[in-house]
Amino acid sequence: MDATTPMAAMHAAPVSRVRSSRRVADRVLRVSCFAATLIGAVVLGSILLMLIIEGLRGITPTLLTQPTPGPGSEGGGIANAVLGSLVLTFIGIVVATPVGVMAGTFLAEYGRGSKLAELVRFLNDILLSAPSILIGLFVYTLMVRPMGTYSGWAGGVALAIIATPVIVRTTEDMLRLVPGSMREAGAALGAPASTVIRQVTWRAASAGIVTGIILALARIAGETAPLLFTALNNNSWFSPNLMGGIANLPVMIYQFALSPYPNWQQLAWAGALLITATILALSVVARFVLSPKRH
Structure with missing residues (x-):
């Protein structure tokens, strides 16, 4: 036992x-x-x-072919708002991309540990979290009041200010992920730092940098507050010089959703669906760009 x-x-x-x-x-x-x-x-x-x-x-055959209707009118579309949003977003991303990429490159390659880099990084973090309506007020004071009118240029600058810190942060993070041995190999061949950055580090981090640009594009595509103070809105086609009110989807959705007219409310819903689908598509593209390629 x-x-x-x-x-x-x-x-x-x-x-x-x-x-x-x-x-x-x-x-x-x-x-x-x-x-x-x-x-x-x-x-x-x-x-x-x-x-x-x-x-x-709200999806109708005239949705993308006709401009927004007047108060109490039937029919119409959002073609002018779609085109205005494309123009404003294009201006914003064209202005923000070179500034953001160059600033991110400085922080990752030239300014490591320097006081200036710490200051720039601190200011970038503040700008990244700043309310977009504050940026709209800043551009309104800087451009709209001196020019005496709303404009697409002011709207594009406001969107560029919002997109720039996103690109700066993403570019810096992606460049920091590049192994130092790649830079050392380029330097060992006698290439100057600028050539190593252009030919080695930028190429190695290109997928991440492009992803940051796409994410910044998705960020500014639906911004409403800064456009209220810069581009405002317009129920007709805008002027080629982009002066005066510029029709755009975010402000159109905001104004039409608060209106008492059923036709305007339906157009607001259709515009909201369109801009949501666009941002979703941009996010999916960014995910595929960032994901490693499988062979």
């Missing part, structure tokens, strides 16, 4: 050293995390479902 007792003890189920209170806490945390995830998914899914249902009702 005594000989079999150790063997029986060896085959006995191990006793858990985890206290019951810890197991209860673990289960409570799991349930809480699952419930929070479920609530978030339900809320976001409801918003997206409502947007799709209401937005599809």
Whole structure:
């Protein structure tokens, strides 16, 4: 009997050293995390479902061929707002891309550990988190008031200021991921620092830099507050010189959604669906650009 007792003890189920209170806490945390995830998914899914249902009702053959109608008018479309948004976004990203890439390159390659780089990085972080309406007020004071009128140029500058810190942060992070051995190899061949940056580090980090540009493009595509103070809106086609109010989707959605006219409200839903689909497409493209290629 005594000989079999150790063997029986060896085959006995191990006793858990985890206290019951810890197991209860673990289960409570799991349930809480699952419930929070479920609530978030339900809320976001409801918003997206409502947007799709209401937005599809506003899809008409004239949606992308005619300008926005006047108050109380029937029919019409959002062609002028779509074109205005494309122009403003193009101006913003064209201005922000070289500034953001060059600034990010300075922080990652030339200014490591310097006081100036720390100051630029600090200011970039502030600008990254600054309210967009504050940027709109800044550009309004800087450009709209001296020019005496709203303009697409002011709207493009406001969007560029919003997009620049995103590109700066992404460019710096991607360049820092490039191994130092690649820079050393270029320097060992006698190439100057500028050539190493252009031919080695930029090429190695090109996918990440392009991703940052696309994300910045998606960020500014739906901005409304800065355009209220810079480009405003217009129910007709804008002037080729971009002076005066410029029709754009974000402000059009804001104004039409608050209007008492059912036709304007339907156009607002259709515009919201269009801009959401565009931002989603840009985000998907950015994800595929950033993901490593599988061979």
